[in-house]
Amino acid sequence: MLAVLLVVLVGLIALFWTLSGGEGDRLTSILGDNIGYVIGLLALGLLYLMMLSGDYHGRRRDAVRHAATWLMIALALIVGYTYREELKTVVNRVAGEVLPPGHTILMETTPTGEQAVRLRRQDNGHFVARGAANGVSLALLVDTGASTVVLKPADAARAGIDTSALAFTTPVSTATGITYAAPVRLQSVSAGPLEIRDVEALVAQPGALSENLLGMSFLKRLRSYEFSGDFLTLRG
Numbered sequence: 001m002l003a004v005l006l007v008v009l010v011g012l013i014a015l016f017w018t019l020s021g022g023e024g025d026r027l028t029s030i031l032g033d034n035i036g037y038v039i040g041l042l043a044l045g046l047l048y049l050m051m052l053s054g055d056y057h058g059r060r061r062d063a064v065r066h067a068a069t070w071l072m073i074a075l076a077l078i079v080g081y082t083y084r085e086e087l088k089t090v091v092n093r094v095a096g097e098v099l100p101p102g103h104t105i106l107m108e109t110t111p112t113g114e115q116a117v118r119l120r121r122q123d124n125g126h127f128v129a130r131g132a133a134n135g136v137s138l139a140l141l142v143d144t145g146a147s148t149v150v151l152k153p154a155d156a157a158r159a160g161i162d163t164s165a166l167a168f169t170t171p172v173s174t175a176t177g178i179t180y181a182a183p184v185r186l187q188s189v190s191a192g193p194l195e196i197r198d199v200e201a202l203v204a205q206p207g208a209l210s211e212n213l214l215g216m217s218f219l220k221r222l223r224s225y226e227f228s229g230d231f232l233t234l235r236g
Contacts (some may be wrong), residue, residue, distance in 0.1 A: 114223065114236065117192040121230040129191040129214060129234075133201075134159040138212055140191065142232060146215030149189055149201040150181065155212055156203040159186065168205050179208040189218050194236035196221050 119127045119142070127142040133151060136159045140149075150172070153163050166182035181202035189199040191214060200217040219225050223235040 115193055116233055116235040117194055119191075119232040119234070121232070127232045128211075131189065131191040131214065133189050133212075134161075134187050136160075140189075140214035141211040142219075143213040143215055144219065146213045148215045148217040149186065149199055150209060150213040150215060151201060151203050152209050152212055153203055153206050156184070161203060163203060166203055168203075170202060172202065172204070172208075179205055181205065181208075189214075191218070191234060194222065194234055196236070 129140045131140045138155050157163050168180040168182045170181045172181045181204045186199045186201045188197050226233045
């Protein structure tokens with residue numbers, strides 16, 4: 001029985017070697033400073049198998065079945081860890097299909113820290129991101145026709161802006177005509193995990209705006225933004 005368990009352990013080691021490419025340099029680069037940790041785990045695994053060997057005396061078929069089960073579990077864990085980034089992308093894409101509109105779904109993160117998020121179109125045809133201004137959570141309607149980020153006075157006040165000291169001197173064209181807004185600069189604006197610092201913005205006059213606008217002062221500083229069917233992808 002001990003021989004069977006040792007074969008299983010050797011099989012696990014061979015599996016790890018195969019997944020790592022079977023090359024010494026590549027294996028070393030994968031293990032890095034963790035090689036002692038891996039060796040320790042293998043030693044503990046061998047000790048555990050030796051302890052179990054007495055429990056299966058005369059039940060070789062059960063031992064083989066249980067060993068095969070643990071081998072499959074180990075294989076699933078190794079494959080899952082190896083392809084964790086690809087699996088995360090699949091999960092995020094599925095989430096983007098089933099979550100309500102407005103959720104910013106992280107689609108990818110590059111080794112250099114660049115990220116991409118995806119928004120789903122609302123029933124009214126608009127894209128709304130759950131974001132923040134100066135760290136204060138709020139909803140932002142994506143508007144490529146707006147030259148800047150535009151905030152409602154109440155949300156601007158929540159973001160730390162003294163609305164009583166604002167001068168509404170900048171003309172803004174809206175669907176209902178010309179209104180005036182006050183220019184400000186926001187410390188940060190974010191859409192999901194994408195954050196832009198020091199953003200030019202406007203605060204609309206009270207009653208002039210029903211939704212906050214995520215305009216070009218934010219969008220043009222992203223790497224890119226792309227409309228595709230019912231989805232908008234922002235890359236920062």
